[in-house]
Amino acid sequence: MHKLASLLFAVGLAALLMALAAHLPLGATPMAIGQASLDRGPGEIASANIVTSVVLAYRGIDTMCELAILFAAASIAGMVLSPTTRSGNHAETKPRAPAGLVLRAGSDLLFPLLLTVGFYIVAHGHLTPGGGFQGGVVLAAAFFVSFLARADRLPKPAALILMEGLAGAAFIGIGLAAMLDGGPFLRLLLDKGVLGQLVSAGSLPLLYLAVGLKVGAELADLLAHLAE
Amino acid sequence: MIAWITLLLVALMLGAAVLVLLFENLIAAIAASSVVSLLLSLLYVLLAAPDVALTEAAVGAGLSGAVLALGLRRLGLIDLGTKEDRRA
Numbered sequence: 001m002h003k004l005a006s007l008l009f010a011v012g013l014a015a016l017l018m019a020l021a022a023h024l025p026l027g028a029t030p031m032a033i034g035q036a037s038l039d040r041g042p043g044e045i046a047s048a049n050i051v052t053s054v055v056l057a058y059r060g061i062d063t064m065c066e067l068a069i070l071f072a073a074a075s076i077a078g079m080v081l082s083p084t085t086r087s088g089n090h091a092e093t094k095p096r097a098p099a100g101l102v103l104r105a106g107s108d109l110l111f112p113l114l115l116t117v118g119f120y121i122v123a124h125g126h127l128t129p130g131g132g133f134q135g136g137v138v139l140a141a142a143f144f145v146s147f148l149a150r151a152d153r154l155p156k157p158a159a160l161i162l163m164e165g166l167a168g169a170a171f172i173g174i175g176l177a178a179m180l181d182g183g184p185f186l187r188l189l190l191d192k193g194v195l196g197q198l199v200s201a202g203s204l205p206l207l208y209l210a211v212g213l214k215v216g217a218e219l220a221d222l223l224a225h226l227a228e
Numbered sequence: 229m230i231a232w233i234t235l236l237l238v239a240l241m242l243g244a245a246v247l248v249l250l251f252e253n254l255i256a257a258i259a260a261s262s263v264v265s266l267l268l269s270l271l272y273v274l275l276a277a278p279d280v281a282l283t284e285a286a287v288g289a290g291l292s293g294a295v296l297a298l299g300l301r302r303l304g305l306i307d308l309g310t311k312e313d314r315r316a
Binding site for chain 1: 278279281282283286287290291294295298299301302
């Protein structure tokens with residue numbers, strides 16, 4: 001009986017999906033919005049990277065919600081993984097073996113390089129591929145590599161949480177500043193500048209800097225929680 | 229030419245994905261899954277989507293490997309090697 005009901009349900013669902021799929025314009029790409037963004041983006045936003053003009057300018061609120069989702073995921077992971085919730089087997093965890101020469105020397109070499117690359121990707125998000133999310137991951141990886149070599153080298157959790165909060169508040173603050181200016185939330189502020197210059201695209205580089213710091217702090221915190 | 233490069237990348241990706249299942253050593257399996265992501269990011273470059281490629285390389289090949297390895301360590305499935313562990 002159960003199996004028959006499941007079968008009926010599956011057949012009904014398949015028929016429904018096929019009926020819906022029959023109405024889809026398969027093969028024809030409905031590129032109305034995409035084409036409009038491509039045509040108008042460089043003039044309106046002056047961001048050489050068209051993806052950034054969509055992610056931060058045309059769909060800025062989406063990005064803000066994405067940050068909120070990431071924040072929720074990271075805080076729940078931190079809550080589940082925090083050592084206080086584990087049932088007192090703390091004493092059993094062995095001390096970490098000291099890292100070898102290759103790891104220590106490699107992390108000393110990689111740490112400044114990764115920081116530079118991360119901040120480069122964040123700062124050039126409106127010019128070249130990349131931006132706050134990718135650069136933030138690289139920044140978190142930089143701190144994690146140095147943590148692998150020396151366990152005491154992670155920034156304090158309080159500092160990470162403070163930076164994450166400040167960066168998130170800065171993102172929303174820039175959005176509110178646009179409202180104070182008389183426009184809609186997260187409208188482009190400041191001078192647009194010349195397409196392709198480092199200082200261009202108005203407030204988008206500032207928004208990406210906030211995103212990069214927030215993502216970096218969040219992921220570094222998450223990795224530190226996992227590594228404890 | 230591009231088609232052959234794509235074919236090679238896809239074949240390598242499939243090979244790495246099968247290796248994830250076959251490796252006994254879990255760290256090696258994680259490394260193989262990172263290789264899948266790395267090759268996928270190259271495919272994204274060929275598709276002219278460098279933004280996505282950068283994300284895939286940073287998150288898929290870098291961060292998720294670290295998260296998986298740390299998860300294994302938490303579950304006690306691997307030891308990151310004090311000397312007593314190795315003798316035992």
